[in-house]
Amino acid sequence: MQEIPARPIDVAVGILMRPNGDVLLGQRPAGKPYAGYWEFPGGKVEAGEDIFAALQREFVEELGIEVVGGAPWCCVEHVYEHAHVRLHFYISRHWRGEPQSLEGQAFAWQGTVGLTPLLPATVPLLAWLDQLRHAEQESSQPIC
């Protein structure tokens, strides 16, 4: 049996949000654990790398876009059979360029997210995103 390290691996994850509240999801490509599952784009933070810098690097590598700004939103830890991860989710409303499928992955803009299957650690985020959208509609301005 594979041994899972106690110390988590940091992962930078970006939720790109359009003015209408739609968010961008990608489908994990073949060859990765949980291939075919939907996720928010991102990837592992490299040694010595700042989390937001890792997020910017991953978006250039995976989707060819430059994330200009983002706000840290929430942090979730999850132990998979393949890894113990600590996911740092950012919400970004400012980027340059149009997403392209540079790693052959499918991607989709979604309002209320209806894609399945979704990576298990990401599932709770959907309800939190709906709450955020609702609170923003009430106040008529972005909360983060």
Ligand SMILES: Nc1nc2c([nH]c(=O)n2[C@H]2C[C@H](O)[C@@H](COP(=O)(O)OP(=O)(O)OP(=O)(O)O)O2)c(=O)[nH]1
């Ligand atoms: N990007 C992303 N990763 C997530 C999400 N939810 C979730 O549990 N993860 C997990 C899956 C993986 O174990 C880990 C991300 O690692 P990864 O293998 O995709 O990262 P990477 O792109 O740096 O991959 P590689 O270079 O090592 O192939 O985080 C999510 O919403 N987005």
